[in-house]
Amino acid sequence: MDHATLWRHIHTERAALAATLRTLTPQQWAHESLCTGWSVQDVAAHVISNPQIGWRQLPAVFADAARLGYNEAIFRDVRRRGQQPREQIVADFERWATSTRHVPTTTSVETLVDALVHHQDIVRPLGLHHDPDPTAASVAADRCRLLAGLLGSRRVVRGVRMVATDTDWARGSGPVVEAAMVELLMLCAGRPADPARLTGEASDALRALV
Incomplete structure (x- = not known):
């Protein structure tokens, strides 16, 4: 960008x-x-x-x-x-x-x-909702992945393949979790994602973390 x-x-x-x-x-x-x-x-x-x-x-x-x-x-x-x-x-x-x-x-x-x-x-x-621009969120998520050790998200970042449903972005390897880009950004930033918005084979495991 x-x-x-x-x-x-x-x-x-x-x-x-x-x-x-x-x-x-x-x-x-x-x-x-x-x-x-x-x-x-x-x-x-x-x-x-x-x-x-x-x-x-x-x-x-x-x-x-x-x-x-x-x-x-x-x-x-x-x-x-x-x-x-x-x-x-x-x-x-x-x-x-x-x-x-x-x-x-x-x-x-x-x-x-x-x-x-x-x-x-x-x-x-x-209990409020705001979805940022998915492209902007993807750029932020890539930087958070580089900083995963500082953000406490290394285990998640290294353990799953993240696939965005609203922009062309996929990173990682392992069981797949699919979600809107903002949810994947939250995971990369060491925050809980909205469990209702996660799908894919890794979604159950991630829900247990939020």
């Missing part, structure tokens, strides 16, 4: 997430997301922090990671950002949604993963 198209998908997904956030009640903002220990508000603030973190902020990020460990540093940063008023987070989406900045040392593909997966982290626990 070319650079301009990639950013178009990122901007589209950020706009869709902003639209989702504007519909939520205070109780939904406070609801637990799919990220353990993170509320919907925490995740929303984290997503739109991506274009706001530049080289000036990195020394503090690295110092916290060295002192606390990477995961704990990220967790503390997320919780701190999640303390902002909801109105400020929505305003940040309006200001930064079309930015092409991203955290230094990462790529725009990680920014796409961040937007797509975290939108699902927000809507699914709330």
Whole structure:
């Protein structure tokens, strides 16, 4: 996928997430997301922090990671950002949604993963539904497969053949699981897929994991 198209998908997904956030009640903002220990508000603030973190902020990020460990540093940063008023987070989406900045040392593909997966982290626990563009989801899924060791999805990625039902994408070997691309992205990202949307010989085994 070319650079301009990639950013178009990122901007589209950020706009869709902003639209989702504007519909939520205070109780939904406070609801637990799919990220353990993170509320919907925490995740929303984290997503739109991506274009706001530049080289000036990195020394503090690295110092916290060295002192606390990477995961704990990220967790503390997320919780701190999640303390902002909801109105400020929505305003940040309006200001930064079309930015092409991203955290230094990462790529725009990680920014796409961040937007797509975290939108699902927000809507699914709330019983809401959002299907991103399947082509964008396939690009994100390929990057998640490369990062499977960090995302906790290595066993699934290496153990099944994933076949998308809504775009031309198939990866892996072994028993087959078929699903919409967004469900396969969730599996690659170490998240639970919707068991009702999984088919194929490996679907029963995967349902037992969600």
